[in-house]
Amino acid sequence: MTALDTHQPGRPAGVIHDIGYQRYDGPRLGRRHIVGALYLHGLRAAFGLGRSAKGKVFPWLIVGVVGMVAAVLIAIRAQTGQAVLSYAEFPEVLTLLIVFFCAVVAPELASRDLHSGVLPLYFARPLRRGDYALAKLAALVSATFLLLAGPLTLMFAGAAFTVDGLGAVWSEFGDYLVALGYVAVHAVVFSAVAMLVASVVRRRAVAAGAIVGAFLLTTPVVGVLAVLPSETASQLAGLASPITLVGGIGDWAFEAGGDLGIGRFGPLYGAVALGLVGVCVLLLLARYRKVASQ
Amino acid sequence: MLRAPQSRLKGDTAMTNVELSGVSRWYGNVVAVNDVSMSLGAGVTGLLGPNGAGKTTLLHMMAGFLAPSRGVVTLGGEPTWRNPSVYRRLGLVSEREAVYGFLTGHEFVLASARLHRLPDPEAAARRAIELVEMTDAQDRRIGTYSKGMRQRIRVAAALVHEPEVLLLDEPFNGMDPRQRLHMMDLLDSLGGAGRTILFSSHILEEVEQVSGTVQVIVSGRLAASGDFRTIRRLMTNRPHVFAVQSTDDRRLAVALMGQASVNGVDVDRDGLTVRAGDYGSFTRALPKIALASGIRVRRLLPSDESLESVFSYLVEA
């Protein structure tokens, strides 16, 4: 209600504006927008944007290292014209860094909300619990993808100026796309595992350690299997750990390295990876379904 | 400072008195308790104060867990610090619930009786459990108890050696109304039987019901002691506020404004709000003025004598 002092000649006018509580009749956006907002929020949180300096240190440190490697490769390519590392080998070489990145970011996305007790506030809203889990997972996958895709793109850009002829650029582009696919596989598999672990551990530091553990503790199993006399066993050894699992897919589909010697089990590696991701996602959804009703 | 009603226990009343004289307690730069002197006798007293005002520190000093940095805390004339014999006469129910869920109520109280090295622990446990009216539930595991029941069994464990003094730190925390009423009745009956009961609280509603005797702690200092209504009347610098309804409010308002004891009168739909600078004169004058003017007073209600108001005035001061 606005009280208006009607303007009379000789008397100054005055108005009291109504700044009381206003009801909201505007648009309420649907599922897509809410999930999108949560996804973007997560993506920004992954790189520490919108947080204090402490939150930025680790992710940008890793980004820095990856960037430096890429910069060196670009420089060498520019100087000598030689590709020391193929596009597809790039993620393989940096596998551990990808693990560290996931170990740092997944707790930021999952453990932190669990620890602060904010989840009931999310779930008391139209946001579905499954959507919450998937939005956070998608943010991690995207962040991990960007971590490598960015430098890869720079490498391609650098190479494009170095090589001669459109044909060469086109073949570079092909290699680059294949590598991006390989990076995507890394992102999806590693993120699924990391996110699941982070969703069950409340403290961020413990979660980070648990994630690293989940990846590294299975490595000795691979090692043992690999040195067994059976040919099949050593070919299947890579299935035991997520890192070698993805490496196996790389050997099969992206023709990188080929030092794991997986023989004809390539498709099996693919299937197992798909299965692993599926199981992780299902467990993740189940976990948040349980948390929501607590 | 008013004294609590006399003890009805047989024996020397001084034996049940908890006395603090000039007690202070500091942790480095933080002064938790600052020069507090009080005397607690039989009956129930509420120790009131905002969170962090020093209530728990005071209770722990009374219970002998902390030494005062300055001053002396005595029970029945003996200091409570480093004096294990004081525990024969003292029971403490602390804030944090440290009970073992797997024990039954009976086992828990019996353990306490044994720890006190009582000559007949079984009988003592039984008596204590009866006192808190938990006899029916004593053989169930504590993990299955409600909050109120858990508190009561802890009171039983603290009473098993029949102490004359019982200290309780925030005993009503989180209790629902029925549980609170039960606990209040229990404390009232214990106090009426001659024990010295002190409980702390920061929720005024709880204290108002149990006893009118309070000790108010604000930022470590003792702001006031005694019956809170009396405390209110001692605050002469604050006019007393009364709500008045009568058969002719406005005429009554005019008549009251003529009184020196009245600072001001507000008139609204529901009646008058009178601010009286001089409590004694006003309360005597009102009936006479009303009668003289032919006005019938239907309601006279003090608006700010609640514990809440008294407390807020003390905190502001």
Place this chain on the structure above:
Amino acid sequence: MVTLIATQSLTKTYGNRVTALSDLTVAVEPGIVGLVGANGAGKSTFIKILLGLLAPTGGQARVLDLDPTVDGQAVRSRVGYMPEHDCLPPDLSAAEFVTHMARMSGLPRTTARERASETLRHVGLYEERYRQVGGYSTGMKQRVKLAQALVHDPDLLLLDEPTNGLDPAGRDGMLALIHRIGTEFGISVLVCSHLLGEVERICDALVAIEAGRLLRSAQLSDMTTVTDVLSVEVSEGTDELAARLAALELPVRRDGRLLLIPIDGDATYDLILTAVAELDLPLHRLDQRRHRVAELFASTTQGDLQ
């Protein structure tokens, strides 16, 4: 007027042993409603069922004329929830957090920011809103919790122990705020509290639950009706006054400091006033006795031996 909350034989058991709610049938009208007596399992179960986060074992519930088990999304977009426990991330500012929560309720980005700012002003947070929540006092944190429940303009607010941890001044402020929300803002509020004094102060109606069952559901005015007994208090000379009134053949009963006299028409008032004036006693209180909500819990013999 749509019934705010309506339940029909609502029951919830957990794994055959714990019965949180048992055959609860209640209808709540819009306004400010107090939910008392239920603590622990009963209360949180009730709220979760209302929000559609938990399905009842038996019976049904309706919130704002919607079924939460079917239209959970719709219910949750029109309800605001303020939990009892700590639920704020410590390293966000209040402004950022409430804005984010507004977006999670479907508000567009700029609107979310504006409404967050407005809501924070309405709950009484000013410059502090740009500081990190981790450094806030309990009172400020409670206000932030309330702001995030209010920011998307719900039709119903569910407040769980909103004055928890607040000192008397903070409690006063919060209760006044809730009262304002319920009356000026036009939003219905369900307040869960174990402090009857608070409930009597700000609520229009009351739902009392005990051991998962409905104890009483009534308008507060019905529960705090006046009796036909007058309570009189003088700060001195109570005995004298009692004697004088008895001499006037008034049936006087004593209750501590109070004298209780049944009202027999206006004459009763006059007799009392005259007696007090003639004896030159300080009249401290003269009032018709009212029923109190607490009587509800004292009256029945049902203890809390559950």
